[in-house]
Amino acid sequence: MTFLKDLETIININSYTQNKAGVDEISAHMTQWFEALGFQTKCFERETLGNHNLYVSKKTEGLKILLLGHNDTVFPKGKFEDFSEDEAWVYGPGVCDMKGGNIVALQALRNLYAQNGKIENIDVLLVSDEESGSDDSKALTSKLAKEYDVCFVFEAAGEHLEVVTGRKGVGTFSIEIKGKASHAGVRYEEGINANLEASHKLIELTKLTNLEIGTTVNVGKIEGGIGANTISPTASLLLELRYTQNTERDRLLKALEKISNSSYVKGTTANLSGQIQRDVMEANEAQKALIEHIEKITNIEIKTESRGGVSDANIVASQGVTTLDGFGPFGDGDHTVKERALKSSFEQRITLMTKILMHHQNDHNFNTGEENVK
Numbered sequence: 001m002t003f004l005k006d007l008e009t010i011i012n013i014n015s016y017t018q019n020k021a022g023v024d025e026i027s028a029h030m031t032q033w034f035e036a037l038g039f040q041t042k043c044f045e046r047e048t049l050g051n052h053n054l055y056v057s058k059k060t061e062g063l064k065i066l067l068l069g070h071n072d073t074v075f076p077k078g079k080f081e082d083f084s085e086d087e088a089w090v091y092g093p094g095v096c097d098m099k100g101g102n103i104v105a106l107q108a109l110r111n112l113y114a115q116n117g118k119i120e121n122i123d124v125l126l127v128s129d130e131e132s133g134s135d136d137s138k139a140l141t142s143k144l145a146k147e148y149d150v151c152f153v154f155e156a157a158g159e160h161l162e163v164v165t166g167r168k169g170v171g172t173f174s175i176e177i178k179g180k181a182s183h184a185g186v187r188y189e190e191g192i193n194a195n196l197e198a199s200h201k202l203i204e205l206t207k208l209t210n211l212e213i214g215t216t217v218n219v220g221k222i223e224g225g226i227g228a229n230t231i232s233p234t235a236s237l238l239l240e241l242r243y244t245q246n247t248e249r250d251r252l253l254k255a256l257e258k259i260s261n262s263s264y265v266k267g268t269t270a271n272l273s274g275q276i277q278r279d280v281m282e283a284n285e286a287q288k289a290l291i292e293h294i295e296k297i298t299n300i301e302i303k304t305e306s307r308g309g310v311s312d313a314n315i316v317a318s319q320g321v322t323t324l325d326g327f328g329p330f331g332d333g334d335h336t337v338k339e340r341a342l343k344s345s346f347e348q349r350i351t352l353m354t355k356i357l358m359h360h361q362n363d364h365n366f367n368t369g370e371e372n373v374k
Helices: 003-011 020-035 099-116 138-145 194-206 246-261 285-298 313-317 343-362
Strands: 040-044 052-056 065-070 089-091 122-127 150-153 163-167 169-178 216-224 234-243 269-278 304-307 322-324 340-342
Touching: 003 020, 003 099, 003 343, 020 040, 020 052, 020 099, 020 122, 065 099, 065 138, 065 313, 099 122, 099 343, 122 138, 138 313, 150 313, 163 285, 163 313, 163 322, 169 194, 169 246, 194 216, 194 234, 194 246, 234 246, 246 269, 285 322, 285 343, 313 322, 340 343
Parallel strands: 065 122, 065 150, 150 322, 163 304
Antiparallel strands: 040 052, 052 122, 089 340, 169 234, 169 269, 216 234
């Protein structure tokens, strides 16, 4: 497992999203390794965030593949930085989310290059801000995605090496409410209670949740008021939407607008702001056809799952690209100081991806016809 030495190298470099120097140092290593395989680097420089990099191979006729990952992690300097291992596991920030996944992609491409001496129609995109919501890279990923037919994403695999065919969409919004302050003891009736309005909106927003189909609306933060003796002149709600269907997204957005514009307490006004951060990734027939073909060419059973969490797979899938996620190693404890990844799953994932990409190099259309996987 010599590739674990490369993983150790990049794990020991802090790449917290806001640590531009650290993220760019990771990028420098990845660039060196990919360029050794014949890739050309397109660097999308950023002033305050780490640079995003697209590694480009030679193009010929046939199906175009994008391999997608991110270099950033969630812990700032001094919190959780070191790589360690035992007989079965590796530990450290990003071993499964998702420096480990990037190493899987890299090693599969190394295997491909060693066999063929060239790589065609496969590009790799590594962004620098996925852990903070991909606010900067989202537009770039969306634009680039349109150039590809299939995307494999290297977030962590499921416990039984499932790949991910569905991810919830997510949006974050805030509602700022204005009322009117007055003395709660002397002029109570002159006040317009923004906190009371917020409570009505909270109840109506919560009613939008439908657990049977995976829709949740969570008001995670409420602020308002001045003190116990003052009718509250202002209040705010910070909320998140998650949904599994495009129709639910539309329903939620319409209802959110209505609730924000409704005055449950006479005289209050409200302003809604926010956006859909990542749209839903819905399982579809193109994914099914691709998975069935992968099983045939690799002789490996592919189990699937849907997840409530989001990734940049959502962004690519929303552009109509056939997208499968979860091609990284299996791990757990991600976003905690106990993050770990199973060593044996690296070998399994590298073997799977090597077989997939090797077949693609020999038959650029996966022998299915491009129309079946678009």
